[in-house]
Amino acid sequence: MAEHISKQFDLELETIRTRVLQMGGLVEAQIVGAIDGLMSSDIAKLDKVIAEDALVNAMEVSLDEECQHIIARRQPAASDLRMVITVIKTITDLERIGDEAQKVARMGKTILLADRVHMPRFREIQKMAEVALAMLRRALDAFARLDVAGALDVARQDRKLDEEFDANFRQLVTFMMEDPRAISMSIDTIFMCKAIERIGDHAKNISEYVVYLVKGKDIRHTALEDVERIEL
C-alpha cells in the first residue's frame, strides 16, 4: 500500500514536471511566432501568438492548483517539496514570458498595420530574441535534467543580452538625434527590445530556481563570480 502510494506520488511529480516543460514549449513557440510574424509581416502569425496567451494563463492556473493539491495530499518533505515550490515559481515566470511575447506580437501588429515610412529595426529585435530563446531553452533543459552547470550558463547569457540591449539602445538614440522622423520607430524598437530583455530576466529567474532546487542553496542575489567560485 505504501509502495503503491509512493509510486502514485512519483507519477504525480513526474506529471507536473512534464506539464511545466509543455508550458515552456508553448511560450517558446509564442516567442518564435512573434519574431517570425514581424520578419515576414504575417499578421495571422501575430494574432495566433496573441490568442495563445489565454491557453498559457489557463495552464498556469491549472498547474498551480495541482501543485497545491499535491502538497496538501502527499505532504512532501525536503527535496520533493522544493521541487513542487520550484514548479510553482517557474510557471509564474513562464506565464510572464508569455505576456512579453504577446506584447511584442501586439506592438508588431500595430506597427505593420500602420504601414509606416520608417519601420522598426526588426533585425535587432530578432538577434536579441535568438539569445533570449536560447536562454529559455537552456533554463528548461536545466530544469528537466537538474543540471546546475546549464543553469549557470543562463546567468552568463543574461549579461550578453543586457549588453545587446544597451548597444541597440545607443544606436537608436543616435538615429533619433540624426532624424526626428525616426523617433517613433526608434521608440517602438526600444520597447520591443525591452520586452525581449525581460524574457531573458525571467529565464534567468528559472535557472536560479534550478540551482536552489539541486544545491539547496539560494544563489538568487549572489554575484555570478561568487557562484562560479562555489562551483569549482
Place this chain on the structure above:
Amino acid sequence: MAEHISKQFDLELETIRTRVLQMGGLVEAQIVGAIDGLMSSDIAKLDKVIAEDALVNAMEVSLDEECQHIIARRQPAASDLRMVITVIKTITDLERIGDEAQKVARMGKTILLADRVHMPRFREIQKMAEVALAMLRRALDAFARLDVAGALDVARQDRKLDEEFDANFRQLVTFMMEDPRAISMSIDTIFMCKAIERIGDHAKNISEYVVYLVKGKDIRHTALEDVERIEL
C-alpha cells in the same frame, strides 16, 4: 499537546504574515526614498535606497526558507497552505518592487551627477510614483486584513497608472520631436516611468494573490469587469 502545537503553528503563521508586512514597509520606504532623492537632488538618499536592496533580498531568501520549513514541519492543509503559498509569491513580487525602486535610484543618481542641461521631468515620475505607492500600500493592507474589496481597488488603480504612463510617453515623444537635445532626457524619463509602472504591476499581482487566498478563486487573468460581476 495538540493544542500547544496548534498554538505554535498559529504563532508561526502570524510571524510570517508580520514579516511580509515589514518587508513591504521596507520597499515602500525605498520608493519614497528614490523619489525624494530625485526631487531634492539628494545623492545620499539615493545611495541609501541602493544599499537597502541587499537587505530586501536577504529578507526574501529568509522568509522563503521559513515558509518551506513551515510547510514541511506543520503539513498545513487547505486555507493555511494557501496562506503560506501566498506569502511565497508575495515576497517574490516585493523583492522585484525593491529592484525597480533601486533602478529608479540608480538612474536618478547617474542623471544628477551628470549635471545635464535638460533635466528629466521628475514631476511626472513623482505623480506616477504616488499612484504606485498607494497601490502597494492598499495591496499590503488587503493582505493584512484579507480584504477582497481593497484588493480589487488595486486592479482599478493599475489602469489609471497605465493611462498616466501612456500620457507621459506621448508628451515626451512630442518634446523629442520638437527638440533633439531633449532626446536623452526624455528617454531617461520614459525608463524611470516604466520602472514605476512595473511597481504597479507587482502591486496588482499581490492583490490578485489576496483574492485567491480569500475566495479560493483564481482571478488572475480574469477581466476586471468579470471579477466585479462575481463580487456583486
